[in-house]
Amino acid sequence: MTGMRPAEIRVSEIFGPTIQGEGALTGLPTVFVRTGGCDYRCSWCDSLHAVDSAYRDEWRALTVEEVWSEVTRLSGGVPVMVSLSGGNPAIQPLGELIARGHREGYRFALETQGSVARDWFADLDMLVLSPKPPSSGMETEWDDFDACLRSSRGKPQTALKIVVFDDADYAYARAAAARHPQLPVYLQPGNHTPPPPDDDDAPIDIDGVMERMRWLVDRVIADKWFEVRVLPQLHVLIWGNRRGV
Numbered sequence: 001m002t003g004m005r006p007a008e009i010r011v012s013e014i015f016g017p018t019i020q021g022e023g024a025l026t027g028l029p030t031v032f033v034r035t036g037g038c039d040y041r042c043s044w045c046d047s048l049h050a051v052d053s054a055y056r057d058e059w060r061a062l063t064v065e066e067v068w069s070e071v072t073r074l075s076g077g078v079p080v081m082v083s084l085s086g087g088n089p090a091i092q093p094l095g096e097l098i099a100r101g102h103r104e105g106y107r108f109a110l111e112t113q114g115s116v117a118r119d120w121f122a123d124l125d126m127l128v129l130s131p132k133p134p135s136s137g138m139e140t141e142w143d144d145f146d147a148c149l150r151s152s153r154g155k156p157q158t159a160l161k162i163v164v165f166d167d168a169d170y171a172y173a174r175a176a177a178a179r180h181p182q183l184p185v186y187l188q189p190g191n192h193t194p195p196p197p198d199d200d201d202a203p204i205d206i207d208g209v210m211e212r213m214r215w216l217v218d219r220v221i222a223d224k225w226f227e228v229r230v231l232p233q234l235h236v237l238i239w240g241n242r243r244g245v
Contacts, residue, residue: 007093008061012036012050014070015244017080021235023128023186024159025109030081031074033067033097038087039115042136044165044190049243050087064096071101079105081125088112090148095120111161113138114145121148124156129183131176133162133169135190142179149180158183164216165190177228185228187220189213191236204240209233 016031036059038051049055062070071082082101084094090112098108098120109126121127131145132138152158160183162173169190177185189212192205209232217230239245 006063006065007096008063009033009067009092009094009097010036011060011062011067012047012055012058012087013244014067014074016074018245019234020081020083020109021238022188022231022233023111023130023161024157024184025081025083025126026231026234028081030083030109031071032083032085033071033089035084035086035089035092035094037091039091040088040113040132040136040138042132042138044136044163044192046191046241047085047087050085064100067097068100071106072104075106079107081107081109084108084110086112088116090116090118090121094118095123098123112148113140114148115141117144117147117151119151121152122155124152127152127156127158128161129158130161130163133164133172135165135169136163140176159186160184161186161188163188163190165192165212170216170219174223174225187216187228187230188233189216191233204236206237206240209236 012034014033017029020026020028020030034050036050045051089110101108107125109128110124111128111130114129114131129148131140160176160180162176164170164173164187173187189209191209213232220228220230235245
């Protein structure tokens with residue numbers, strides 16, 4: 001039908017370049033495309049502005065070319081890693097965007113909880129699967145998670161990243177790692193003070209974050225879990241709860 005717009009991506013925000021703050025790519029200069037919408041509602045979500053339908057009016061429906069124009073403007077046309085995040089970016093049609101960027105030498109990483117599998121996962125350069133532990137209030141459907149792994153067809157670099165707040169979360173992380181021993185594992189202490197969506201300067205409990213970091217390191221060493229990597233949320237340590245950095 002003539003006059004129809006191409007497929008649109010629901011976008012919460014596009015920002016950068018800044019550094020990736022967590023997981024396998026920590027410290028890497030990155031442009032972020034944060035999509036709007038999520039099939040989860042974690043109790044400690046730090047990006048409710050990209051999750052809660054109350055903020056739908058702030059999201060934009062953009063074509064691939066409109067998203068790409070903003071990415072290239074921010075990067076100055078110099079190829080950089082593009083992080084596809086959310087919300088859950090897997091519920092958005094991102095295959096064409098990845099193909100568009102690859103033609104110009106950009107790379108793409110995506111983080112998802114592993115609840116929705118997409119064929120275009122195989123076109124990513126980095127796939128971060130971040131299943132949510134008990135403290136989130138969500139339950140992991142491992143069949144769906146495994147379908148995400150199959151969708152990647154072993155092509156992108158793939159890692160497991162889990163937020164840990166307490167003993168139950170730690171036990172969950174150990175079990176998740178045992179299910180998928182082929183995946184490198186990254187753990188990070190959780191932030192109990194995510195920002196209200198309308199106040200990105202809300203203070204964080206930095207002492208609590210660092211106490212959990214020390215506790216998590218001690219647990220890993222005591223258990224001789226020497227294959228795992230324990231990392232802070234670097235962006236939280238630098239900028240707190242501020243958005244767009």
